[in-house]
Amino acid sequence: DAMVIQNPRYQVTQFGKPVTLSCSQTLNHNVMYWYQQKSSQAPKLLFHYYDKDFNNEADTPDNFQSRRPNTSFCFLDIRSPGLGDAAMYLCATSSATGFSNEKLFFGSGTQLSVL
Amino acid sequence: GEDVEQSLFLSVREGDSSVINCTYTDSSSTYLYWYKQEPGAGLQLLTYIFSNMDMKQDQRLTVLLNKKDKHLSLRIADTQTGDSAIYFCAERFSGGYNKLIFGAGTRLAVHP
Numbered sequence: 001d002a003m004v005i006q007n008p009r010y011q012v013t014q015f016g017k018p019v020t021l022s023c024s025q026t027l028n029h030n031v032m033y034w035y036q037q038k039s040s041q042a043p044k045l046l047f048h049y050y051d052k053d054f055n056n057e058a059d060t061p062d063n064f065q066s067r068r069p070n071t072s073f074c075f076l077d078i079r080s081p082g083l084g085d086a087a088m089y090l091c092a093t094s095s096a097t098g099f100s101n102e103k104l105f106f107g108s109g110t111q112l113s114v115l
Numbered sequence: 116g117e118d119v120e121q122s123l124f125l126s127v128r129e130g131d132s133s134v135i136n137c138t139y140t141d142s143s144s145t146y147l148y149w150y151k152q153e154p155g156a157g158l159q160l161l162t163y164i165f166s167n168m169d170m171k172q173d174q175r176l177t178v179l180l181n182k183k184d185k186h187l188s189l190r191i192a193d194t195q196t197g198d199s200a201i202y203f204c205a206e207r208f209s210g211g212y213n214k215l216i217f218g219a220g221t222r223l224a225v226h227p
Contacts, residue, residue, distance in 0.1 A: 004157070006157075040123070040219060040220075041219050042119065042203070042216075042217040042218055042219045042220065043158070043203070043217045044217075045214060045215070048214075090157055090158065092157075092158075103160050103163075104158075104160065104215060105160075106150075106157035106158040106159070107157050108155070108156050108157045109156075109157050
C-alpha cells in the first residue's frame with residue numbers, strides 16, 4: 001500500500017560520480033517535492049514540481065537537478081556529488097486543490113553516502 | 116525570515132505525558148504541523164492546527180498554539196514506547212503554496 005516509493009533505500013556513490021535517485025507515487029498528486037535532510041538537521045526543500053512546472057529554491061546548488069517525465073515519477077540528479085551532499089533525500093507529494101492545507105505525503109527516503 | 120526551532124531531545128517515562136515545544140518566525144503562517152519520523156522511515160503527518168485556533172485535540176495528542184509568542188507545542192498523553200521517534204514541527208510558509216519549513220526535530224525517548 002506504499003503511496004510514495006523511493007528507490008533505492010540506500011545509495012553509495014563516489015565523489016564526483018553522477019547519481020540519480022528516484023521517486024514514484026500512486027496518489028496522482030500534482031505536486032512533488034525533494035527535500036534534503038542531513039543528520040540532526042531540518043529537512044530542507046530543494047525544489048518542487050507543480051505539474052510540469054519546475055520551481056527551484058533560491059539556495060539550491062546547481063549541482064542538483066530534477067526531472068519529472070510524468071505525473072507518477074520524479075528524479076533527483078546530482079551531477080557531481082561532493083562529501084557534503086551525503087544526506088537523506090526525501091520525496092513528498094501533495095494535491096494542490098487551491099485550499100491552503102494540502103498535506104504532504106513522504107516516501108521513506110534514500111540515504112546517500114559519498115565516498 | 117524563515118526559522119523553526121525545537122529542542123533536540125526529550126526523555127520521558129512510559130505512561131507519563133510528553134510535551135514537545137517549537138517556536139516559529141513567520142507570523143503569517145496559516146497552518147502549523149507536527150510530523151513523526153521513525154527510524155529508517157519517512158515523515159508521517161501526525162496532526163496540524165490552523166492559525167486561528169489555539170488548541171486542537173486528537174485522541175492522545177493535544178496541540179497548543181500561542182500565536183502572540185509564535186509558540187507551538189505537542190502534548191502526548193500516556194506516552195508509550197511506540198511513541199519513541201523524532202518529532203518535527205513545521206510551518207506553512209506564507210510566501211508559497213505548501214512550502215513547509217521544518218524544525219530540526221525533537222528526539223523523544225520513552226523509557227520504562
